[in-house]
Amino acid sequence: MFAPVILSIKVAAIAxxxxxxxxxxxxxxxxxxxxPGTSIWETILILPMVLPPSIVGYLLLKVFGKxxxxxAFLLDTFGIQVVFTWIACVIAACVVxxxxxxxxxxxxxxxxxxxxxxxxxxLGSSEWKIFWTVKFPLARPGIISGIVLTFARAIGEFGATxxxxxxxxxxxxxxxxxxxxxxxxxKEDEADVLVLIMTLxxxxxxxxxxxxLKKKNYKVS
Amino acid sequence: MGMYFKIKKKLAQFQTDVEYxxxxxxxxxxGESGAGKTTVLNCISGLKTPDEGEIRIDDMVLFNxxxxxxxxxxxxxxxxxxxxxxxxxxxEKNILYGIKNxxxxxxxxxxxxxLDYAGYMMETFRISHLKKRYPANISGGxxxxxxxxxxxxxxxxxxxxxxxFSALDARTKETVYEEFFSFKASLGIPTILITHDPxxxxxxxxxxxxxxxxxxx
Numbered sequence: 006m007f008a009p010v011i012l013s014i015k016v017a018a019i020a021x022x023x024x025x026x027x028x029x030x031x032x033x034x035x036x037x038x039x040x041p042g043t044s045i046w047e048t049i050l051i052l053p054m055v056l057p058p059s060i061v062g063y064l065l066l067k068v069f070g071k072x073x074x075x076x077a078f079l080l081d082t083f084g085i086q087v088v089f090t091w092i093a094c095v096i097a098a099c100v101v102x103x104x105x106x107x108x109x110x111x112x113x114x115x116x117x118x119x120x121x122x123x124x125x126x127x128l129g130s131s132e133w134k135i136f137w138t139v140k141f142p143l144a145r146p147g148i149i150s151g152i153v154l155t156f157a158r159a160i161g162e163f164g165a166t167x168x169x170x171x172x173x174x175x176x177x178x179x180x181x182x183x184x185x186x187x188x189x190x191x192k193e194d195e196a197d198v199l200v201l202i203m204t205l206x207x208x209x210x211x212x213x214x215x216x217x218l219k220k221k222n223y224k225v226s
Numbered sequence: 227m228g229m230y231f232k233i234k235k236k237l238a239q240f241q242t243d244v245e246y247x248x249x250x251x252x253x254x255x256x257g258e259s260g261a262g263k264t265t266v267l268n269c270i271s272g273l274k275t276p277d278e279g280e281i282r283i284d285d286m287v288l289f290n291x292x293x294x295x296x297x298x299x300x301x302x303x304x305x306x307x308x309x310x311x312x313x314x315x316x317x318e319k320n321i322l323y324g325i326k327n328x329x330x331x332x333x334x335x336x337x338x339x340x341l342d343y344a345g346y347m348m349e350t351f352r353i354s355h356l357k358k359r360y361p362a363n364i365s366g367g368x369x370x371x372x373x374x375x376x377x378x379x380x381x382x383x384x385x386x387x388x389x390x391f392s393a394l395d396a397r398t399k400e401t402v403y404e405e406f407f408s409f410k411a412s413l414g415i416p417t418i419l420i421t422h423d424p425x426x427x428x429x430x431x432x433x434x435x436x437x438x439x440x441x442x443x
Contacts, residue, residue, distance in 0.1 A: 123273055124310035128324035128380065129298045138323075142314040 006193055009174050009183035010202060011089060016179060017160035020098035021106075024155045027099075028106030029148065033136065036114045061101055062100050062168025068133035068171065069096060093170035094177055105158050109151020113144035134200035153214045157207060229253075229384060229416050232279040233269045242266065245279075245433035251432030252410060255420045263420040264307075267386045270418070271304050272297030283383045283416075298327070303377035303385040303415070308393055309369050311361035314398035316370070317372050318357035321348060324380040344379050351375040351409075367398045380413060386415040391426060403429060 015201035030161040031050055035043050053061050069087040079085040087093050117140055125135045163181040164192070172175035172186055180203050228249035235242045242262040244320045255263050268274040270281055272288065274294065281289040288295045298334070305312045314436050315421075323345055330336040356364055362434040370390060378385060390406075391399050405425075410417070411428060419430055427434055 118310075120306055120308065120310040121312055124304070124306055124312070125323070126270055126273065126297045127300075127302060127304040128376070129301075129327035130323070131298065131327075134327070139312055139314070143312075 006198065009070065009178050009180050009199065011178040012094070014158050016091060016098055017156050020094045020102060020159040021152060021156045022108040023086070023095070023099045024159070024195065025148075025152055026101045028103055029110045029141075032107055032110035032114055032148065034138075036111055050107045051114045053100050054108075058101060058162070058164025059168060062097060062165035065093075065097060065100060065165060065169045069093065088169060089171045089173060090176060091170070091177060094162075094166050094179060097165035097169045098162040101162050101165050102155040102158040106151045106155040109154060110144070110148050113142065113147025113151065116147060117143045119121040150214065150218065151212055160206075161203070229418075230272055230280070230282045230431075231266070233266055233276045234278045235265055235269055235274065235276045237262070237265060237440065240440040244435075244437070244440070244442050245441045246442065248416070248433045250416050251314065252419055252430050254427045254431035254434045255418060255422075255437055256424065256427045256434060258422055261437040264388055264436055264439075266437075267304070267418065268353035268418060271291055271302050271386055272300050273304075285408060286383075301380065301383050303380065303382035305373050305377045305385070305390050306385055307386045309361075309373035311373055311376070313361055316360055317353060317364065317376070318348075320361070320372060321353075321357075321376050321379055324376060328380065331359070345383075347375050347379045350363045350412075365398070366394050367402050367405075370394065370402055370416070372376065374406075374409070378413065382415060385413070385415045385421040387417060389421055390419065391423070406430070408417055 031046070034040060035046060040046065066088065067073050069079075071077060071080060071086070077086055079087060085092075087096065090201065121139050121143065122135050127138050130138070149150040160179075161181055162179070163185070166177075166179060166183075167182055172178050174186075178186070180199050182200045184196050184203075187193070187199065228247055232245040233242060239260070240262070242265045244262075244266055250300070255266060257263050263298050265274065265421040269276045269279075269289075275294060276289060278291070279289065280287065288300055311317075312323065315323065320340075325331060325340045325344055328340065329442050331340055345354070348357060351374065353368065353375060356368060356372070361369060370393075374387075374390070391402060394402055407429065419426075421427055
């Protein structure tokens with residue numbers, strides 16, 4: 006019964022790492038430079054949040070399936086099959102949760118007063134150093150908040166995961182799909198335990214985040 | 227020799243068009259809000275690029291039609307209107323930020339010299355006791371001294387002060403005026419100070435220009 010819990014945590018953690026890297030990268034890129042077609046890029050990044058998860062899952066299946074452009078390439082070149090593996094769970098969770106990370110990071114970067122970056126420039130700092138010493142630390146509370154929401158969304162992902170990874174017990178079955186399967190097959194006790202685990206986990210995550218954010222928010226001079 | 231600037235920069239409301247030179251001491255640029263004073267400072271520091279013109283310190287060209295030295299290589303100290311002290315760093319880390327960006331900092335012997343100088347500057351500006359504090363936990367006058375020390379600890383060629391007293395309350399201002407007056411004599415760095423306050427202009431100016439709608443009056 007605990008296999009879905011372990012898989013869910015593993016999938017959500019890996020998906021969050023990828024979503025964090027992509028979300029922070031695109032948020033910084035699109036907020037700090039005049040990139041042509043910013044609105045289009047932003048729409049693409051946010052689209053998985055608006056589309057029903059089943060549609061996201063279907064589109065991912067088209068791309069990562071055996072005959073999809075990336076799926077066929079991975080299978081022919083490296084012998085890696087994505088669909089119906091735990092990697093599919095990670096891809097589905099990452100794509101669906103990425104908009105939350107992007108939005109969180111974007112809001113966090115936009116909240117940083119540009120004057121700090123200007124001051125750092127006059128003090129001889131490179132753009133790379135400004136990002137790591139000034140912009141990222143000042144945006145950190147917002148980014149951490151984005152990470153927690155991303156993780157929460159990733160661990161709760163259901164529709165797209167079901168489409169791309171299926172519901173294979175011990176292989177691709179995550180907590181949400183396990184709960185669905187338990188209820189569908191009349192195993193209410195199992196569903197109760199998984200629901201309790203999921204609820205407690207989510208509660209403590211949000212609680213710890215809120216407590217930390219209250220302590221960590223820098224006062225602007 | 228000295229500082230020379232000729233700046234043309236089109237803004238939404240008007241075109242900034244100024245030309246001036248000065249040798250040493252404090253040049254005060256006086257004018258109402260929106261007169262284009264900060265644009266001049268931003269162009270000199272390299273934070274903004276003029277449409278045309280020339281900026282020189284002694285015989286070193288910072289900007290003309292062929293040259294545009296990046297802001298990080300201009301060695302110009304800038305004190306921002308609200309000080310812009312990094313809120314995530316202690317006073318000491320704020321002071322050392324510019325020093326750590328210097329190429330000499332990688333040389334162990336020179337690093338010690340730079341750090342000793344930073345310590346000396348903190349003593350001079352009477353902020354040594356604040357070095358472990360964060361900007362949010364020090365007073366307005368202390369912030370001003372920290373920001374000034376941070377701007378000059380890198381030994382800039384020129385110092386730009388953008389309304390350095392405007393964020394202070396009336397009582398603190400009087401104390402800070404006195405302090406700044408004594409620092410001014412010992413700094414020895416050519417300085418451009420912008421203000422809208424005629425009294426500050428009277429107190430600190432060795433040379434003075436008045437700006438309105440982007441032009442020198």
